[in-house]
Amino acid sequence: MRDVARLAGVSHQTVSRVLNEHPSVREETRARVLEAMRALNYRRNLAARTLATRRSGILGLIGFESTLYGPASMLYGIEDAARAAGYFVSVVTVRSLERTAVLEAIDRLCAQAVEGIVAIAPKESAAHALAQVPDGLGAVGVGGAGESGVASVRFDNRAGAALATQHLLDLGHATVHHVGGPSDWPEARDRIEGWRATLYANDRVVPPAAFGAWTADSGYDLGAALARDPSVTAVFCANDPVALGVLRAMHEAGRRVPDDVSVVGFDDVPEAGYFLPPLTTVRQDFAELGRRSLEVLLAQLREDAPAGRDDGSVLLEPTLTVRGSTGPPSGQSRRSNSSSRLRQ
Amino acid sequence: MRDVARLAGVSHQTVSRVLNEHPSVREETRARVLEAMRALNYRRNLAARTLATRRSGILGLIGFESTLYGPASMLYGIEDAARAAGYFVSVVTVRSLERTAVLEAIDRLCAQAVEGIVAIAPKESAAHALAQVPDGLGAVGVGGAGESGVASVRFDNRAGAALATQHLLDLGHATVHHVGGPSDWPEARDRIEGWRATLYANDRVVPPAAFGAWTADSGYDLGAALARDPSVTAVFCANDPVALGVLRAMHEAGRRVPDDVSVVGFDDVPEAGYFLPPLTTVRQDFAELGRRSLEVLLAQLREDAPAGRDDGSVLLEPTLTVRGSTGPPSGQSRRSNSSSRLRQ
């Protein structure tokens, strides 16, 4: 910076002013400084700036080490929004969502002097840990539960589940079964609640719901049990991979989808339209989620009022994407033209 | 730090020594300093440290904005390895892999004074841009091509394609068709080459190969054309989503898999075992890829010899995971017990 100042024939402070777009610099001077910068290929030193201003321009992102479609999409949405707002993003992944792991991640980010933290860490333990973020820092939880004094941005999983369940009931199914996600994820529990509430509201039998995992394995195992029960005609799955597992279990049991059984997923992964049959599923706009969460975080940073940290929570509405995996019960319609007649 | 020094009754320099684990500090003094740190909840200021040492402890990661399974997995592998090595990871995503976008990302990371850059950016344009990374910084390209003077860590896509193709030939297929990925990704081109070379080596007819995208859509479109051709009995797909699209196209055309047509994918996504039928595919260890790429980067940083930057490239060998989507041609075997007999 000194060199730039010398070359432009001004003081270091003027260079700094040009850098920070301070209004009172004469146009001609500014041009000379900019020219000097270009000539010397000058780049402001972020570390020095951080030291002087106590603002790092870095946001921390705690990501759950998972290649699930949702979390991965959010990451990109968040980074994009952060970049647009002029922030850098430092990522720390955690292997588990246990309290200590998340606290460690927070610690790591604090060491880096981040200005705020976004956590894609949807278990309660994570949300609680997030409440430990020092005052003065922003903190937002993405997904998960909306409690524990930390702002949260998430989808309305209950509404999404209701959408799916109601869709199946409207098709004429007597009731809807559910294949759940992991019991310690609020997402999974909210989806169960939305499903159950919709059945209640429609005065239907509520079958027992099984918790599982977010994987196709889990869907396959739980789906196999449902496939054996001929009274099952409609299944709402915790997410799309689970639905894929259920589809496979149904297929192996010789139960046609959607003729014998209708299946609905959750997430709308890019491949969902190419499952056999194409999956009816609940669509969530993850990129939007990322953007909104960053909005909330930035709002916290602007107002410098960490007291109101738990306000500004946002609930996004999912939508239903209807494809070929759902239809009226008991063969009232034939959508599939190539499924087997075999029953086991 | 001054406060810590005062409380411990030593000079700031001694505190610094304790912080940096300098050997010549008396055990007792060290203990006193550590105690003082704890009492004051002291945290070293990274910015000041960076300013003084000119080492930021940050690595830059350029990620392609995509929720493809591969890139997402690599990200986690890299972050994990970086953390283990004591580095922070700053992520910048790019929307396109065009030269300017990648250069911009590099610029952004340089502004942050990263010590090295890992780019998950597998197109040539990206690799070329990566060569522009200033001297003194490490640079590694993950995936993609292995040229252009930048170290690269990637899978041996030719070998993977050969594995898949040979597997199909060994099953008795006369030749193997291919559904390609995007023409501007070296991965896609290498897979084509490996496939073609294997056919040549076995003295088989080489059908024309079509480029497409990495998506199920693309697989579906290209697969539909192949499905119409009864001479097609084996299809090797550029990746798993493409294979999913092909499976669907085959199904809609009434061609049974694997009875009429065998299909092989590439990647081994977690869901591959639950496709209908379960997908035979080429498995890549993405986490390992992440680790190795970081190893290479750190080696560059240690030796401080940017001259040898393009050495140390690593080629990882994929393996074949055989599942139910491949079998001998023309109904010599019946693996599926519930597929239709209908032909359109």
Next chain:
DNA sequence: CGTTACGATGTGAACGATCACAGGGCTTGG
């Protein structure tokens, strides 16, 4: 015993930016 060597600590100056403040020049208004 004197010299050397090293171990343990302290002192002041960087690192490269920003902030607070102090000026010079010019317009403006009384």
Next chain:
DNA sequence: CCAAGCCCTGTGATCGTTCACATCGTAACG
């Protein structure tokens, strides 16, 4: 004509570390 006020610029201190060097004591060595 002078004072006030604004625009523009410069000066020095400051942020919290580490680095280079100086100092002091004590052990080792001939």
